[in-house]
Amino acid sequence: MDVVVQPGVNWVTLNKTMEDSGLFLPLDPSPTAMIGGxxxxxxxxxxxxxxxxxxxxxxxxTVVLADGRVIKTRRRPRKNSAGYNLTSxxxxxxxxxxxxxEVTLKLAVVPQDTSVAVVSxxxxxxxxxxxxxxxxxGIQLGALEFLDEVQMQVINRHGSEAVRRTAWDESPTLFLxxxxxxxxxxxxxxxxKDIVQPFKPRKIFxxxxxxxxxxxWAARKEALWTMTSIKPEGxxxxxxxxxxxxxxxxxxxxxxxxxSGKLGLFASVIGHVGDGNFxxxxxxxxxxxxxxxxxxxxxxxxxSRALEMEGTVSGEHAIGIGKxxxxxxxxxxxxxxxxxxxxxxxxxxxxxxxxxxxxxxxxSKAIAAS
Amino acid sequence: MDVVVQPGVNWVTLNKTMEDSGLFLPLDPSPTAMIGGxxxxxxxxxxxxxxxxxxxxxxxxTVVLADGRVIKTRRRPRKNSAGYNLTSxxxxxxxxxxxxxEVTLKLAVVPQDTSVAVVSxxxxxxxxxxxxxxxxxGIQLGALEFLDEVQMQVINRHGSEAVRRTAWDESPTLFLxxxxxxxxxxxxxxxxKDIVQPFKPRKIFxxxxxxxxxxxWAARKEALWTMTSIKPEGxxxxxxxxxxxxxxxxxxxxxxxxxSGKLGLFASVIGHVGDGNFxxxxxxxxxxxxxxxxxxxxxxxxxSRALEMEGTVSGEHAIGIGKxxxxxxxxxxxxxxxxxxxxxxxxxxxxxxxxxxxxxxxxSKAIAAS
Numbered sequence: 001m002d003v004v005v006q007p008g009v010n011w012v013t014l015n016k017t018m019e020d021s022g023l024f025l026p027l028d029p030s031p032t033a034m035i036g037g038x039x040x041x042x043x044x045x046x047x048x049x050x051x052x053x054x055x056x057x058x059x060x061x062t063v064v065l066a067d068g069r070v071i072k073t074r075r076r077p078r079k080n081s082a083g084y085n086l087t088s089x090x091x092x093x094x095x096x097x098x099x100x101x102e103v104t105l106k107l108a109v110v111p112q113d114t115s116v117a118v119v120s121x122x123x124x125x126x127x128x129x130x131x132x133x134x135x136x137x138g139i140q141l142g143a144l145e146f147l148d149e150v151q152m153q154v155i156n157r158h159g160s161e162a163v164r165r166t167a168w169d170e171s172p173t174l175f176l177x178x179x180x181x182x183x184x185x186x187x188x189x190x191x192x193k194d195i196v197q198p199f200k201p202r203k204i205f206x207x208x209x210x211x212x213x214x215x216x217w218a219a220r221k222e223a224l225w226t227m228t229s230i231k232p233e234g235x236x237x238x239x240x241x242x243x244x245x246x247x248x249x250x251x252x253x254x255x256x257x258x259x260s261g262k263l264g265l266f267a268s269v270i271g272h273v274g275d276g277n278f279x280x281x282x283x284x285x286x287x288x289x290x291x292x293x294x295x296x297x298x299x300x301x302x303x304s305r306a307l308e309m310e311g312t313v314s315g316e317h318a319i320g321i322g323k324x325x326x327x328x329x330x331x332x333x334x335x336x337x338x339x340x341x342x343x344x345x346x347x348x349x350x351x352x353x354x355x356x357x358x359x360x361x362x363x364s365k366a367i368a369a370s
Numbered sequence: 371m372d373v374v375v376q377p378g379v380n381w382v383t384l385n386k387t388m389e390d391s392g393l394f395l396p397l398d399p400s401p402t403a404m405i406g407g408x409x410x411x412x413x414x415x416x417x418x419x420x421x422x423x424x425x426x427x428x429x430x431x432t433v434v435l436a437d438g439r440v441i442k443t444r445r446r447p448r449k450n451s452a453g454y455n456l457t458s459x460x461x462x463x464x465x466x467x468x469x470x471x472e473v474t475l476k477l478a479v480v481p482q483d484t485s486v487a488v489v490s491x492x493x494x495x496x497x498x499x500x501x502x503x504x505x506x507x508g509i510q511l512g513a514l515e516f517l518d519e520v521q522m523q524v525i526n527r528h529g530s531e532a533v534r535r536t537a538w539d540e541s542p543t544l545f546l547x548x549x550x551x552x553x554x555x556x557x558x559x560x561x562x563k564d565i566v567q568p569f570k571p572r573k574i575f576x577x578x579x580x581x582x583x584x585x586x587w588a589a590r591k592e593a594l595w596t597m598t599s600i601k602p603e604g605x606x607x608x609x610x611x612x613x614x615x616x617x618x619x620x621x622x623x624x625x626x627x628x629x630s631g632k633l634g635l636f637a638s639v640i641g642h643v644g645d646g647n648f649x650x651x652x653x654x655x656x657x658x659x660x661x662x663x664x665x666x667x668x669x670x671x672x673x674s675r676a677l678e679m680e681g682t683v684s685g686e687h688a689i690g691i692g693k694x695x696x697x698x699x700x701x702x703x704x705x706x707x708x709x710x711x712x713x714x715x716x717x718x719x720x721x722x723x724x725x726x727x728x729x730x731x732x733x734s735k736a737i738a739a740s
């Protein structure tokens with residue numbers, strides 16, 4: 001129930017290769033993602049609500065350190081309390097502490113069955129309240145995703161043929177994935193209608209067969225691509241993510257949408273609502289300086305607001321170059337200094353992925369990666 | 371769905387206090403354990419198979435560093451990719467990197483229903499094979515535990531009144547906990563009989579009501595206490611844990627039992643079989659030097675064997691003082707040096723829980739904790 005892979009392996013290819021085993025790596029980031037990047041950003045995606053994030057699926061890492069030594073962070077058991085948890089230290093460190101060359105991954109058992117339901121609501125607030133009720137019901141959801149009315153419009157008009165077979169309601173919508181035994185799913189599906197009822201659902205779709213299941217879920221999977229496909233020539237898409245405590249999610253999404261609306265920007269929201277995590281994708285013309293400033297302000301305000309709500313500036317995309325300043329605001333100077341102390345101790349010349357996560361120390365000779 | 375607690379809070383008290391919320395902290399270590407110790411050893415217990423270990427339930431930690439500064443490792447969202455994962459670094463560090471003063475814990479939704487089944491087998495090998503088949507079946511088990519024939523004898527003869535209401539089979543036995551919706555459990559229970567059939571089950575008990583469920587599970591919960599209660603005056607119990615890849619579990623348990631048998635020691639085995647993790651509890655007279663040497667050899671051999679099988683010298687008890695040498699054997703000199711580099715950087719005077727996990731550096735003035 002584990003597999004050893006190199007960082008250049010694509011996770012979709014890996015899961016295809018293992019298909020016959022009945023096992024899979026249950027993360028669900030972009031289909032283009034590779035294991036190395038998934039490790040270094042602590043990625044997740046739609047399945048995180050049930051399966052957690054990348055850190056929960058890495059058993060051990062082989063890492064080349066800055067001084068050339070090679071270590072293996074842990075041995076092969078799924079459970080381990082021996083020494084410092086170096087595995088979780090390198091996962092999400094964005095390559096700044098060492099170079100990952102091999103990864104042992106835990107695998108999950110493919111569920112016997114899955115199904116999908118889609119429910120639209122009059123407002124974001126009602127969708128969020130229904131989501132909370134679903135989470136608290138104890139139903140075994142595989143995923144719980146949110147798309148706003150803008151994203152639903154885009155899907156209706158620009159989705160693939162499979163997606164356009166459904167007449168989507170253009171209002172805030174929850175996408176539910178059920179996963180478990182066939183009997184369990186039957187019971188769960190029948191409870192969902194009752195649970196969402198108090199929140200004035202507008203349209204409810206339950207997949208009646210595997211084709212409908214695939215068609216319904218495709219709308220969620222295609223969401224980002226539909227936005228990309230309608231982008232005018234020369235325009236860019238600024239996609240960013242923040243996370244907040246689940247109880248604050250409706251509020252921050254509503255406020256962020258108001259902000260982008262006021263600035264005259266075309267933006268859609270996709271949320272991993274089960275994790276309190278959401279993305280706003282904003283379209284802009286990079287040649288238009290005023291518009292570019294508007295997007296930057298919009299994203300910055302979203303991060304500040306997340307921080308005000310005890311949130312984080314990144315739920316799953318990590319820090320990179322763009323969010324370095326916000327990281328200090330998020331965790332405070334002492335926590336950042338502590339992180340830098342660790343970095344300095346294991347990479348005194350700052351040669352590992354320099355310039356990511358933190359700025360280089362003043363006077364440092366290392367050259368920032370492009 | 372989260373709670374802020376201080377390290378001296380007992381987890382049983384915490385769950386009792388929150389009872390009305392429908393939420394709970396799903397770890398299951400000794401009922402005497404407190405949050406601080408649970409964090410510092412990355413504890414787990416019978417529920418780890420479904421819910422993971424302590425590291426999976428800590429959202430953030432407030433930590434006093436060796437230099438007196440106070441940091442908070444993360445903010446409040448359940449999902450977070452902002453900067454180094456300091457939370458997971460302090461969890462399991464046994465207090466050697468800092469002093470944890472406050473903990474934000476993620477909570478789980480109490481399952482709608484639970485149930486219990488107990489199945490005995492002719493041999494450890496058949497029990498282990500049945501366990502693997504159960505794990506791979508996709509049934510949503512809440513726990514999957516193993517007790518050997520010695521432990522079953524002890525339970526039959528010395529268990530509480532509730533436990534002795536069942537006529538236990540004195541052979542290797544699996545304890546299964548089901549948890550989920552009532553419908554889902556009904557389906558799961560009916561599949562278990564078919565799944566274990568090829569492995570020649572001797573006796574199968576399915577709880578028919580809540581009283582039977584409590585009585586059956588009590589046998590597992592009382593296991594360690596029954597061993598303590600039959601210990602002759604002046605005798606000690608050496609309880610240790612190792613973990614191996616699940617496929618090697620039957621082999622290492624069988625060999626470890628042979629070893630203790632050959633040395634004339636009375637020992638029982640309790641296994642968290644779903645995690646490849648097991649405990650051997652060995653009885654001995656600490657005034658009998660020969661016997662004490664035998665126990666030490668027995669435990670040492672078990673650890674060496676776990677390492678030969680790509681295992682770990684501790685699945686859930688951590689390193690402390692007793693397993694420091696084995697840690698080097700497990701991870702190699704370079705990985706340990708890397709850990710020490712981290713330790714040295716954040717606690718240059720080695721004042722935080724000195725002498726645990728690693729020996730103090732030669733010539734160090736710090737005094738080892740008793």
